[in-house]
Amino acid sequence: MNNITAILVDDEISNLKGLQKKLENLFPEIHILGAYQKPEEAILAIEKEEVHILFLDIQMPRINGFELLSKLNRVNFQVIFVTAYSEYAIDAFKKSAIDYVLKPVDNDDLLVAVNKALEVIKLKKESASNLKLVNLLEENISTNNKLIIPTQKGLSFIPQEEVLHLEGYEGYTKIHIINGVTIMSSYNLGKFEKLLSSKFFKCHKSHIINIEKVRHFENEGYVVLDNETRVPISKTNKKAFLSMFS
Template sequence: MIRTVIIDDEARSRETIREMIRLYCSNAEVVAEAEDVRSGISVIRAQKPDLVILDIKMPDGSGFDLLRQIMPVDFRVIFVTAFEEYAIKAFKFNAVDYITKPVDPIELQVAIDRVSKIIETGNINNQLQKMMDGFGKPAPQDNKKIILKTADTIHVLEFDDILRCESDRNYTVFILENGERIMVSKSIKEYETVLEENNFCRIHQSHIINLAHLRKFKKDELICVLKDNSEIPVAYRKRDDLLKVLRNL
């Protein structure tokens, strides 16, 4: 049984996660809860849990502040955040998992199942430390990555590996330079900001392209041609935005 501590400043969020664990995660039990960094440290030291489900932003600091004060870490961590974009920027190591609010019970179950299958290798502290050291700092330009989570895999990709993204209702399909397609259960809107910060452009309600892989823009036909010769439609209302971006390249 995975001894679990929940640390979140929102009582309703703690209650929701606790109930989901009771209903969906027979391999875990909640042994304690805390509402901020200070009380969280006390609970962890008293309970010595196997797993901490940890909110990132709390009134008296962040989840990273808590971990810095309690190092070395000898338990697994699943971070919780209200912002997918925030998580994408923060998490670059698959030794640490994360879930987004509102918490999906299946996503929580998958994350806890992953924890139960992991054999500790002794290098978790180092990976956590690297992540915390880099948190809040811009990643080196040649080492920017994005995390994509599917049901059974955490994909760690460089932005340059992505040709484009397309919307499939409430899902987003990432098309990679090598032809691989990765479907994630998040809308394309949730990725728009972080992608546009990394040389992507939303040219249509259903399409975001990597400008590094753009070969031509057929202005009259409103078509972008990428390096794999795929032709992606440009919405008329996005035409001027795209031209402006291209002039500034």
């Protein structure tokens, strides 16, 4: 993984030099932006630089590790606490640390902690990259009338005329296709609602249907699609739905 940066903070210079040497030997791909004994200087550097991992001592004079984090405008990086006091471990995790290592720092413990942080950073980068890709694709292939569906395996490109029905489910969306296949996406229903053509109608807070695939309307409050699926239609949307056919 390239372009990973780190900042080290510890009031004892021997600890800083020791940790820096271990990181350079074990993770040469990590670029250390700075090693700071004074928390005040570290805060200025963290606010200025793009930091991926912060190695932070807890017990420091004037400003301890927890106080340092509270003084930052944002904590958008991984934190690994480095401490001589194991009783701080629980508090460290409560502060959203990715991990902690005890002094004197053991190579194996450091490997585990840093690899955890790198994995989280990798996932964040992939997520951001996928989002940019989806947005770019939405701009460039919208004229092809295809629905772009992010899934666990990648991206699916489905012609909108093949979509029968979209169903919101616990923050996710199930997309039901005419061939009987159902695709699960991490996008919520509201996101898809913005991407669909005028051929789709939100008949219920959890359901969007393809108007061209409607076979029947049932007075008790359901529409039946080409595949015989019964989809509920709310009372507030019933009038708008029927007006499209009058």
